[in-house]
Amino acid sequence: MPELPEVETMASDLRGAICGRKIERVKFFVPAMIKYPAPEKFASGLEGAKILDVSRRAKYLRFELDGERVMLTHPKMTGHFLLVTKTRKHKSTEAQKQENKYTRINFQLDDGSVLGFSDIRKFGTLRLFSKKEAEEFLGELGPEPLSLEAGKFVSLISSEKRKIKQVLMDPAVIVGIGNIYSDEALYLAGIHPERRANDLSSAELKSLHRVILKVLKKAIRLRGSSINNYRDTRGEKGEYQNARLVYGRRGEACGKCSTVIGRIVVAGRSACFCSECQK
DNA sequence: CGTGCGGCCTGAATGC
């Protein structure tokens, strides 16, 4: 599923591909995914808008438009954008046809290309805000891990009583870290997912901060993880799934100590970990 | 106020 590295990959690909383009027409097929304003208003508000920039904040893609407006999209579990350019259009593979089945909204651009939002589970969301509304909306979220100083991270996490796994995945505390990268970071830091955040030592938290940066940066370099349905804007998979250490590896041997990797449920989420390496 | 859990969805995997 898309987490910070996957959304970052989407943002940088789209930034290079569609900045300067104008949205000519919007076709939506699942109105419930459009959260603000009403779907018809959302669509008509976007038609004619020029795309100035595409960036990431938390797991949201932020499309900056002319007229001081911003479209925010969240991929949730299975959402991703696919950019079909005119020259690529004619070669429609089976995989692409399958993708089309899950296209929930299409943005027709002024160069003949179509930006589609594909989402099997329809959990994804789209919103159109004024710039001010968008900043207020995003302002409710916790800080970005990649630009968070170690000291800030330590004070942020150590004030939490909940289990560390749950805290790392709470976007009100810190954004962008989902189930994959929280498992990976906790493994690298040697911390058991059920440890209470406020029981962790300052040294442990500093180490955790360091490995979070490390794992996120590595995943960005590898263009994300394609464990379930994630694809980039060209429909290609990321590579981090081949590099992952514990996530989804229940029953396999730990790379460090060969102990069988276990799985528990923490706050309703599956957590994979090594009981020998993580205390 | 902090915490925990149900619900949204659908395809893949599993169970009988």
Next chain:
DNA sequence: TGCATTCAGGCCGCAC
């Protein structure tokens, strides 16, 4: 083989 059930999970909203 085929049908039914379970699982996956980010985030919100609601109950305690």
